[in-house]
Amino acid sequence: MPPRRSPRAVTAALLGLVSVLSLTACGNPAGGTGSEPGGGAASAAGAGGGKSLQINLGPDQKRVSTPEVASIAALVPAEIRARGTLEVTNSAGSVPPLTFYATDDKTVIGVEPDIASLVADVLGLKLRYHPVDWANIFVGLDSGKYDLGLSNITVTEERKEKYDFATYRLDNIAFEAKKGSGWKVRGPRDVAGRTIGVGSGTNQEKLLVDWDRANVAKGLKPTDIKIYQNAGDYYLALGSGRLDAYFGPNPVAAYHAASTGQTEIIGTFSGAGDALQGEIAATTKKDNGLIRPVQEALNTVIENGAYGKVLARWGLAEEAVPSSELNPPGLPRTAS
Incomplete structure (x- = not known):
């Protein structure tokens, strides 16, 4: 968080x-x-x-x-x-x-x-x-x-x-993107080559780092992971297009998407990974x-x-x- x-x-x-x-x-x-x-x-x-x-x-x-x-x-x-x-x-x-x-x-x-x-x-x-x-x-x-x-x-x-x-x-954790972005996150491959924001020290950061390492090992493009310390900064970056998505807790993302009408959930996952x-x-x-x-x-x-x-x-x-x-x-x- x-x-x-x-x-x-x-x-x-x-x-x-x-x-x-x-x-x-x-x-x-x-x-x-x-x-x-x-x-x-x-x-x-x-x-x-x-x-x-x-x-x-x-x-x-x-x-x-x-x-x-x-x-x-x-x-x-x-x-x-x-x-x-x-x-x-x-x-x-x-x-x-x-x-x-x-x-x-x-x-x-x-x-x-x-x-x-x-x-x-x-x-x-x-x-x-x-x-x-x-x-x-x-x-x-x-x-x-x-x-x-x-x-x-x-x-x-x-x-x-x-x-x-x-x-x-x-x-449960979620990827939140600008509404109408036209892409979904169904697994690690979908974040290859993308710029994704995440909170420092969170389990979302750990999962994203693991996904990135696995992608690079397979020859896919690295994910540009941006670390944020407060909501105002990452939502500003998301709205301006500097981020493709932000990866955080699903309840927070759902509340924000509903309250603004400017973002949407493009993928949800267990906070502990696939298994x-x-x-x-x-x-x-x-x-x-x-x-x-x-x-x-x-x-x-x-x-x-x-x-x-x-x-x-x-x-x-x-x-x-x-x-x-x-x-x-x-x-x-x-x-x-």
């Missing part, structure tokens, strides 16, 4: 939602959005004339909540229980619907904060959020400054050496004792329906997982 984008720019983009938002076609399997617009809202019609998704952009989110479960709360490491807070870090100000700023330019909102709030509820802890740039998520986890990372973090084999994971969403369905996971420092209660908290809200309400609220029901898994197979290591 790229680091912070201007909060006002993010909010303005959402307020301009007027076209079809394909992610809403799945409807709301949990029987409600758990959100009442306030302090600024936007909506988009569901695909094919389906139910409209109401997007609350205000600081008063009226988040979906769930009761504490004492038996799970008792599993939380003693230091965290004594403190009474769950220190969660994320890459804020990225782009909707993952994590971004509300209309007050300071309140962090999105599907990731909502999931974090549910976990804190089950654990009986007060949620405290720490927006940082992408790299500092891991620096903070390493140092113990933060307890938990919830920021669209993909499980990878390399990351599993230092971190523990409890999955909570499918990881494996990638998964997004809550992330802790390895062996610090927190990941098991986090996993149990996630399974609790999956079972009681609160999880489904949160995903439906942000139009991400299609990325739901049936249960949270501990340290599943992740994105393979980048070829050396």
